[in-house]
Amino acid sequence: MKGQVHLMEYVLLSFFVLLIIVMLTFFLTGWQMSSIGSEKTRVIYNKAEFLMRAFANSPYINRNTYKEGSMFEDVKLLSITCENLQKLYGTDWYAEIETIEASESCTEENFPLCGKWSYCKKEGESITFELPVNIYRVVTGKVEPAILKVGLYR
Amino acid sequence: MKRRLKGQTSMILIVLVIIIFMAIGIFLLISSIKPVNEDYYNLYAHNLLLTVLRTHTGYGGECETYASTLACAYMKPYRGCGTSECRNLSYEITPYLIEKIIKPNLDYCLVIEPEEGMQGEKLVYGPRCDVVLNKRAKWTANEKILQYGANLNIKFFISEG
Amino acid sequence: MISAFDVFKIIMGIIISVFILFLILRFAGSYTEIGESSRYASVMINFKKAVGDVYTTGITSVFETKESKLILSYKPPRIETKVAFVDVEPIPLLLSPGEKLDLSRGEYDVSWWKFYFVEALPETNILFIPLENDEKIFSIISNITYFLPSTENLNIKMKIGIGCNGSDYWFGWERQKFLTYVLPYMKTLDLKLNMCENLDYFESKGFKVLVITEDETKVLNASFIVKPVDENMGYVFVKGEEGYDKFFYKNGIDIVALLVGDKELYDYINQKFFAEMEVAMDIMTREINTLSNEPSLRNKCEKKYSEFLSALDNLKLLKADAEMGKEKSIGDFTYQMKEVKKLYEELSAWGCV
Numbered sequence: 001m002k003g004q005v006h007l008m009e010y011v012l013l014s015f016f017v018l019l020i021i022v023m024l025t026f027f028l029t030g031w032q033m034s035s036i037g038s039e040k041t042r043v044i045y046n047k048a049e050f051l052m053r054a055f056a057n058s059p060y061i062n063r064n065t066y067k068e069g070s071m072f073e074d075v076k077l078l079s080i081t082c083e084n085l086q087k088l089y090g091t092d093w094y095a096e097i098e099t100i101e102a103s104e105s106c107t108e109e110n111f112p113l114c115g116k117w118s119y120c121k122k123e124g125e126s127i128t129f130e131l132p133v134n135i136y137r138v139v140t141g142k143v144e145p146a147i148l149k150v151g152l153y154r
Numbered sequence: 155m156k157r158r159l160k161g162q163t164s165m166i167l168i169v170l171v172i173i174i175f176m177a178i179g180i181f182l183l184i185s186s187i188k189p190v191n192e193d194y195y196n197l198y199a200h201n202l203l204l205t206v207l208r209t210h211t212g213y214g215g216e217c218e219t220y221a222s223t224l225a226c227a228y229m230k231p232y233r234g235c236g237t238s239e240c241r242n243l244s245y246e247i248t249p250y251l252i253e254k255i256i257k258p259n260l261d262y263c264l265v266i267e268p269e270e271g272m273q274g275e276k277l278v279y280g281p282r283c284d285v286v287l288n289k290r291a292k293w294t295a296n297e298k299i300l301q302y303g304a305n306l307n308i309k310f311f312i313s314e315g
Numbered sequence: 316m317i318s319a320f321d322v323f324k325i326i327m328g329i330i331i332s333v334f335i336l337f338l339i340l341r342f343a344g345s346y347t348e349i350g351e352s353s354r355y356a357s358v359m360i361n362f363k364k365a366v367g368d369v370y371t372t373g374i375t376s377v378f379e380t381k382e383s384k385l386i387l388s389y390k391p392p393r394i395e396t397k398v399a400f401v402d403v404e405p406i407p408l409l410l411s412p413g414e415k416l417d418l419s420r421g422e423y424d425v426s427w428w429k430f431y432f433v434e435a436l437p438e439t440n441i442l443f444i445p446l447e448n449d450e451k452i453f454s455i456i457s458n459i460t461y462f463l464p465s466t467e468n469l470n471i472k473m474k475i476g477i478g479c480n481g482s483d484y485w486f487g488w489e490r491q492k493f494l495t496y497v498l499p500y501m502k503t504l505d506l507k508l509n510m511c512e513n514l515d516y517f518e519s520k521g522f523k524v525l526v527i528t529e530d531e532t533k534v535l536n537a538s539f540i541v542k543p544v545d546e547n548m549g550y551v552f553v554k555g556e557e558g559y560d561k562f563f564y565k566n567g568i569d570i571v572a573l574l575v576g577d578k579e580l581y582d583y584i585n586q587k588f589f590a591e592m593e594v595a596m597d598i599m600t601r602e603i604n605t606l607s608n609e610p611s612l613r614n615k616c617e618k619k620y621s622e623f624l625s626a627l628d629n630l631k632l633l634k635a636d637a638e639m640g641k642e643k644s645i646g647d648f649t650y651q652m653k654e655v656k657k658l659y660e661e662l663s664a665w666g667c668v
Contacts (some may be wrong), residue, residue: 003320006320012161013161013168014331016204017168018335019337020171021338022268023172025342028342031179032353033345034183039356040356043258046364049193050367050371052365055370057371059562060594079598079601082572082597086587087591087593088591100254108605111605112609130482132202132204132205133205134204134209137514138668139611139612142210145209146302
């Protein structure tokens with residue numbers, strides 16, 4: 001009986017040691033997978049941030065003489081389309097610019113008395129970044145503040 | 155008795171080892187939590203400052219842009235702009251301009267001072283500057299304004315409210 | 316005397332130890348591989364971010380992969396690495412693999428349009444051998460150099476020189492000094508350089524040697540020959556396995572793409588160039604039409620707007636031919652690019668844009 005108890009103790013001990021090793025294996029694998037998951041999130045985040053910077057500094061909408069960027073010409077914002085932006089920077093993202101004084105969406109008819117521009121917006125979850133920018137009014141030469149929102153759809 | 159205790163000791167050791175591994179796991183998880191995106195907030199601070207400095211105030215003359223208004227407020231504080239004086243105007247328009255743009259969860263502080271090596275006062279703008287300037291976690295943007303033959307340093311700070 | 320229980324303990328111990336050892340070795344092996352792959356993947360994610368930062372800000376930087384042969388090859392827009400493929404879209408990238416890379420933004424600026432691209436190049440020595448002393452020759456040298464990275468404040472250098480024989484050999488300047496001082500001085504020397512006697516020596520030392528001549532037939536054994544037709548366009552002859560491959564160029568970017576890469580890179584950068592040009596033309600046409608409807612601008616600028624739009628329409632037609640590789644149209648295309656640029660600059664000077 002005593003011998004059997006010893007044996008069982010020993011077997012139980014071995015079982016628990018093996019259990020610990022198996023748990024360790026699972027734990028390390030799980031950690032590796034979550035690390036890969038967070039790298040994936042980092043890639044998506046980087047892409048969203050890149051799109052924001054690329055749009056803010058895009059020579060297609062910025063006024064030439066402002067090398068620092070973020071000085072958008074209102075006529076260029078009216079002239080560029082979602083299709084143009086997708087050819088330049090890819091798909092599955094959107095951009096919106098709005099001046100701080102509440103205003104209408106810009107069209108050929110109400111230009112330049114408008115202050116809202118929107119490109120490639122659609123329903124869906126997105127990672128969004130906001131950035132303050134300026135709008136240069138080509139007709140009057142005045143500069144206004146606005147907010148740029150760029151979002152990458154998940 | 156000794157043998158029973160030996161078995162129990164082994165079990166206790168095993169449990170201890172499991173607890174240690176769990177503690178390591180929690181520590182690793184906590185250390186992998188990313189802090190706030192520094193790059194983005196630095197860019198945000200820089201762009202916010204640049205945007206407001208370049209904005210036209212609507213007053214013309216010495217106060218055509220916000221940058222020129224600040225320069226006037228520092229160098230010629232009693233010069234007239236519209237119905238006001240430069241310095242008073244700068245205090246009026248700063249909150250109007252910045253608070254309309256800045257994210258609601260952020261506080262700001264704007265400081266104007268002469269360039270390095272020069273003596274002079276500091277002008278400070280912002281409703282909670284004492285809080286912002288004392289925060290460890292804040293983001294900064296710097297610009298220079300060259301006006302009236304002198305360089306002014308503009309320091310802009312933002313922090314989470 | 317050893318008991319049965321002791322024997323059992325020994326045998327059990329051995330079995331369990333072997334099993335545990337086997338598990339650990341298996342896992343350690345694959346974990347090391349996973350760890351290494353994760354590290355390489357992280358380096359490439361950082362590389363892609365660095366390229367994006369250079370593209371958006373224009374600020375030059377140096378990137379070290381800290382791993383030789385991590386980047387195996389570049390088949391644009393995909394970079395082949397030890398672990399995976401990395402796509403660099405939408406950034407037009409000229410990449411030459413290396414452990415330490417200079418990242419800089421190149422700009423092709425014609426006033427009404429700017430084409431940005433990124434160059435990721437290892438340390439390189441460039442040698443020009445102009446065989447004639449001609450305005451066209453020096454113009455293309457200047458054009459090519461303009462699109463090379465500026466490494467003045469970096470610890471990775473792009474050095475440029477002219478000539479290769481004895482006293483006809485000047486080497487060791489970076490881009491800015493070469494363009495500002497060296498090239499104008501060289502023009503005054505009335506150089507009559509001959510073909511390199513020791514071309515193999517320079518090529519074996521890793522120099523990129525460009526022979527610039529209006530008569531490519533007099534050049535033997537050069538790997539890279541540039542033949543300008545006029546100040547803007549001409550041909551590049553690249554030595555292949557069966558003689559020379561001939562390409563036309565319309566600006567310095569085409570030449571740099573062939574110099575640091577191959578036909579695939581040249582085709583890729585051309586495709587990007589023309590695609591973005593089409594977008595720019597589209598936007599510009601709408602912009603001018605909108606402005607010409609503005610009463611405050613119409614009186615002053617109507618005539619200029621219509622001249623500009625007409626020139627832009629001509630350019631669109633020539634672009635289509637140039638894109639298809641119709642060599643006869645390239646000269647007209649490059650001429651028309653200059654015309655459109657001139658008209659836009661006039662619009663700008665008049666306050667019409």
